[in-house]
Amino acid sequence: MLSRTSSRHNNIDIDDDNDGVNDEIDEFPNNSTESSDSDGDGIGDNADLDDDNDSVPDLEELEAGTDPYNQDTDGDGYGDSVDLYPLDPEQWEEDKLPGFSTISSILAISIAFIAISRRENKF
Numbered sequence: 001m002l003s004r005t006s007s008r009h010n011n012i013d014i015d016d017d018n019d020g021v022n023d024e025i026d027e028f029p030n031n032s033t034e035s036s037d038s039d040g041d042g043i044g045d046n047a048d049l050d051d052d053n054d055s056v057p058d059l060e061e062l063e064a065g066t067d068p069y070n071q072d073t074d075g076d077g078y079g080d081s082v083d084l085y086p087l088d089p090e091q092w093e094e095d096k097l098p099g100f101s102t103i104s105s106i107l108a109i110s111i112a113f114i115a116i117s118r119r120e121n122k123f
Protein backbone atom coordinates (compact mmCIF):
# COMPACT_ATOMS: atom_id res chain seq x y z
CA MET A 1 0.00 0.00 0.00
CA LEU A 2 1.47 3.38 0.96
CA SER A 3 5.20 3.44 1.29
CA ARG A 4 6.66 4.86 4.48
CA THR A 5 9.10 7.19 2.78
CA SER A 6 6.87 8.55 0.03
CA SER A 7 6.05 12.23 0.19
CA ARG A 8 7.47 15.46 1.59
CA HIS A 9 3.99 16.14 2.89
CA ASN A 10 2.06 13.16 4.17
CA ASN A 11 -1.34 12.84 5.71
CA ILE A 12 -0.40 10.47 8.51
CA ASP A 13 1.99 12.85 10.27
CA ILE A 14 0.04 15.99 11.19
CA ASP A 15 3.29 17.81 11.96
CA ASP A 16 5.81 16.90 9.28
CA ASP A 17 8.63 19.07 10.58
CA ASN A 18 7.90 18.34 14.25
CA ASP A 19 8.05 22.00 15.26
CA GLY A 20 4.89 21.75 17.34
CA VAL A 21 2.77 23.61 14.79
CA ASN A 22 0.32 21.37 12.93
CA ASP A 23 0.71 21.26 9.15
CA GLU A 24 -2.76 22.80 8.73
CA ILE A 25 -1.63 26.11 10.18
CA ASP A 26 2.12 25.78 9.57
CA GLU A 27 3.08 28.06 6.68
CA PHE A 28 6.36 26.14 6.46
CA PRO A 29 5.21 22.56 7.07
CA ASN A 30 8.62 21.16 6.13
CA ASN A 31 10.73 23.71 7.98
CA SER A 32 11.09 23.16 11.69
CA THR A 33 12.56 26.63 12.29
CA GLU A 34 9.64 28.53 10.72
CA SER A 35 5.88 28.30 11.08
CA SER A 36 4.55 31.69 10.03
CA ASP A 37 5.20 34.51 7.57
CA SER A 38 3.27 37.55 8.78
CA ASP A 39 3.99 39.81 5.81
CA GLY A 40 3.81 37.02 3.23
CA ASP A 41 7.16 37.87 1.63
CA GLY A 42 8.29 34.23 1.71
CA ILE A 43 10.75 34.77 4.57
CA GLY A 44 9.60 33.13 7.79
CA ASP A 45 9.11 35.35 10.82
CA ASN A 46 12.16 33.94 12.60
CA ALA A 47 14.54 34.68 9.74
CA ASP A 48 12.72 37.86 8.65
CA LEU A 49 14.17 40.90 10.38
CA ASP A 50 11.12 42.98 9.50
CA ASP A 51 8.00 40.86 9.98
CA ASP A 52 5.47 43.49 8.90
CA ASN A 53 7.54 44.90 6.03
CA ASP A 54 7.08 48.50 7.23
CA SER A 55 10.86 49.00 6.82
CA VAL A 56 11.33 49.42 10.57
CA PRO A 57 13.39 46.43 11.80
CA ASP A 58 11.72 44.22 14.45
CA LEU A 59 14.38 45.06 17.03
CA GLU A 60 13.79 48.79 16.61
CA GLU A 61 10.06 48.26 16.87
CA LEU A 62 10.44 46.34 20.12
CA GLU A 63 12.64 49.12 21.48
CA ALA A 64 10.22 51.82 20.36
CA GLY A 65 7.24 49.88 21.72
CA THR A 66 5.58 49.56 18.31
CA ASP A 67 4.08 46.33 16.97
CA PRO A 68 6.53 44.35 14.78
CA TYR A 69 3.54 42.58 13.18
CA ASN A 70 1.62 45.77 12.37
CA GLN A 71 2.73 48.35 9.79
CA ASP A 72 0.72 51.09 11.51
CA THR A 73 0.71 50.43 15.25
CA ASP A 74 -1.57 53.32 16.25
CA GLY A 75 -3.80 52.97 13.18
CA ASP A 76 -3.74 56.65 12.18
CA GLY A 77 -2.95 55.89 8.55
CA TYR A 78 0.72 56.85 8.88
CA GLY A 79 2.95 53.76 8.90
CA ASP A 80 5.45 53.22 11.71
CA SER A 81 8.34 54.20 9.41
CA VAL A 82 6.95 57.70 8.68
CA ASP A 83 4.95 58.34 11.86
CA LEU A 84 6.90 60.54 14.27
CA TYR A 85 4.40 59.49 16.96
CA PRO A 86 3.81 55.81 16.09
CA LEU A 87 1.99 55.22 19.39
CA ASP A 88 -0.24 58.31 19.26
CA PRO A 89 -3.16 58.17 16.79
CA GLU A 90 -3.69 61.92 17.23
CA GLN A 91 -0.22 62.91 16.00
CA TRP A 92 2.06 61.89 13.15
CA GLU A 93 4.26 64.92 12.45
CA GLU A 94 5.94 67.89 14.10
CA ASP A 95 3.71 70.98 14.11
CA LYS A 96 6.55 73.02 12.68
CA LEU A 97 10.28 72.97 12.88
CA PRO A 98 11.07 75.12 15.94
CA GLY A 99 14.08 76.70 14.22
CA PHE A 100 11.98 77.82 11.29
CA SER A 101 9.21 79.41 13.33
CA THR A 102 11.74 81.35 15.44
CA ILE A 103 13.49 82.70 12.37
CA SER A 104 10.25 83.63 10.65
CA SER A 105 8.86 85.39 13.71
CA ILE A 106 12.10 87.37 14.12
CA LEU A 107 11.88 88.24 10.42
CA ALA A 108 8.24 89.31 10.75
CA ILE A 109 9.01 91.52 13.75
CA SER A 110 11.97 93.21 12.05
CA ILE A 111 9.95 93.86 8.87
CA ALA A 112 7.22 95.39 11.01
CA PHE A 113 9.81 97.56 12.76
CA ILE A 114 11.26 98.78 9.47
CA ALA A 115 7.79 99.58 8.18
CA ILE A 116 6.91 101.52 11.32
CA SER A 117 10.17 103.47 11.43
CA ARG A 118 9.86 104.39 7.73
CA ARG A 119 6.35 105.70 8.34
CA GLU A 120 7.63 107.72 11.29
CA ASN A 121 10.44 109.20 9.20
CA LYS A 122 7.94 110.67 6.80
CA PHE A 123 6.61 112.97 9.48
Ligand SMILES: [Ca+2]
Pocket residue numbers: 037038039040041042043044045048050051
Ligand atom coordinates in the same frame (compact mmCIF):
# COMPACT_ATOMS: atom_id res chain seq x y z
CA1 LIG B 1 8.18 37.49 6.26
Ligand SMILES: [Ca+2]
Pocket residue numbers: 050051052053054055056057058061068
Ligand atom coordinates in the same frame (compact mmCIF):
# COMPACT_ATOMS: atom_id res chain seq x y z
CA1 LIG C 1 8.68 46.19 11.00
Ligand SMILES: [Ca+2]
Pocket residue numbers: 052054056061066067068069070071072073080
Ligand atom coordinates in the same frame (compact mmCIF):
# COMPACT_ATOMS: atom_id res chain seq x y z
CA1 LIG D 1 5.38 47.95 12.78
Ligand SMILES: [Ca+2]
Pocket residue numbers: 074076078083084085086087088089090091092
Ligand atom coordinates in the same frame (compact mmCIF):
# COMPACT_ATOMS: atom_id res chain seq x y z
CA1 LIG E 1 0.73 58.47 15.16
